[in-house]
Amino acid sequence: MAEPETVVLTQLAEGVYAWIQPGGETGVSNAGVIVDDDGLTIVDTLMVRSQWEPFSQAVAELELPVKRVVLTHAHVDHVGGTKAFPHAAIYATPDTSELLDEVMPIDAYKAFMPEFENEFDELAEIGTRPVTHTIETAAQLTPRIEVLSASGHTAGDLMVLVADADILFSGDLCFFGVTPLAFQGDPVAWAGVLDAVNELADTIVPGHGPVGGEKELRDLQSYLQHCAAGNIPAGPWDQWTERSTRDEINIERAALLRAGRDEMPPAMLRAIGWG
Secondary structure, three states: OOOOOOOOOEEEEOEEEEEOOOOOOOOOEEEEEEEEEOEEEOOOOOOOHHHHHHHEEEOOOOOOOOEEEEEOOHHHHOOHHHHOOOEEEEEOOOHHHHHOOOOOOHHHHHHHHHHHHHHHHHHHHHOOOOOOOOOOOOOOOOOEEEEEEEEEOOOOOOEEEHHHHEEEEEEEEEEEOOOOOOOOOOHHHHHHHHHHHHOOEEEEHHHOOOOEEHHHHHHHHHHHHHHHHHOOOOOHHHOOEEEHHHHHHHHHHHHHHHHOOOOOOOOHHHHHOOO
């Protein structure tokens, strides 16, 4: 595997930082850091050591205690680094908490993300930390931080709003410049919830891809609406990465849900070696 590009903590506002991994492709997600009076809140923890170790080292350079970790959802590319923050409380939805208690499907991860194959064995060995606090609805986590629940990408998505900085950490409810992945989501509901997401903040840190705002969100919404309709015409998504496999997965998922079948799409089953 090629050496990853150097990533740095980017300050977006006073006490608000983003960790944006270039490319944003499968397994390459973003994270965030928010400074509060009592210490730091981390938003997502990346996946494997080559990702979370430099992130945790950059966080340590802030020389403030990590008090909280918020997991936006249960996918491994957002939760794999929880043990890098051993003393923090872990917040997530009940769905995420339940999924993190299950055995990780390491063989599926290796099939879907072969470039990280050599690191998944270590992930299986060290595991992830359990969720310590569950959040089902909107909650004021700290004086600065509001956590909001939604669904679309998964059944248990969380977003983190820093209203005084006009910044939202959306998790995978937003993919910017990267084709979204709806294998456990609902393209119709996902597209619908983005209207409310757009009202929350002008600056959005997506789960994958660069920081963006309303234009990027509306492009994502339009793409999801086309997936739900079963036909994706030419559009701004022609420049996005990960199109080759994800279009099929997303269209199949929407068709299954229209038929009343909450199942993983056949294209996704093939991609993880289960089909």
